[in-house]
Amino acid sequence: MNDITIERLPAERLDELEPLWHAMLDQVVLEDSVVPIRPAAESWPLRRAVYVELLQRPEAFALVARRGEDLIGYAMVKIEDADAVWYTGSLQANLESLALLPDERGKGLGTRLLDAVDEELAKLRVTDLTIGVDVNNTGAKRFYERRGFKGGFLLMYGRPGGGPWTAVEREREAPYRSMWLPDGVPGADDPQG
């Protein structure tokens, strides 16, 4: 882990994150997401637009982890005004994404990145952080709970009025294909982070 550096990524270099975003989508599929997910090529432009918008706020930041020149992980942090409902400070943070390359999981890189996020939040005096985790991703949930996170709310998904979910119908028409995994289809036998 000593050959790894963590630094801020300027907004104009956002495109460097695309391969890592794809790797994260694979992980979401591997962890058995309740709602079927978009193909990476469709997802990244939407995600990128969200990042561009959130990074317009000067306190928001992206941290990247590199081994040598190679990008191996990133954390994206959104900063918002005080929460309307919960007691928070005058600013609150949301961990929008934490993405690691498949080979880099299980080695403490997530902890390194999260520690670096905490350092940045300390400088900003932001004391509240929220994180959305897929319900079935028990590994990630445990990871955050060990860092002190607690259940706030659950996001439920469905089709108003009943009937098959849009996401399931779309997945049936054109199944998700990975850009990383050799056969393009994430399966239960793949290593999980």
Add this chain to the structure above:
Amino acid sequence: MHFQSSVEPDDRTTTGVVIEPLAAAQLDELEPLWASLVHHHSALNGAVPFREPGDSWPRMRKLYLEFLDDVMGFCLVARREGRLVAYAIVKIKGPEEVWRTGDKLAELETLSVAGDERGSGVGTLMMEAVERELATRGIDDLLVAVETSNAGAQRFYERRGYSHALAWLYGKPLTWRNEKEGLAGDGI
């Protein structure tokens, strides 16, 4: 920020209940029902403390106004003999970047039912009205945020076909900074 409902239907009568849209200019009528919802949630003793209603209402009102222009969202209210007994506020956004939703999706921002009307079927009536409105608008995906400690509301939405998809966790990393020193990363 999302807020969530506190309703459990039974077969009490909903005769005489009228559901209608509420214009943004009438938003202040909702404040008592907002306060009722906050009190209901505070009593559930979830992990994250709630602001007092007097503190949260002006903030929620501001949020509501950002999308209550009838394009980005809508508000429906239920009245029993003229008295406001429930409201639902829906935000329209999208598309979702990860989940494979339609190009537009809806999020139920708030569904609040007056304390003495919980279990009366008014919540179900409101949800049916919300779902009809979404069908009219051609929106096929709905997200609902429910407090982790609010098991009753979770059951209510599950019965209507919605499933838990995401857990929204909350933490105070700076406050827990020292405690964390003793915790090893579990290698995510």
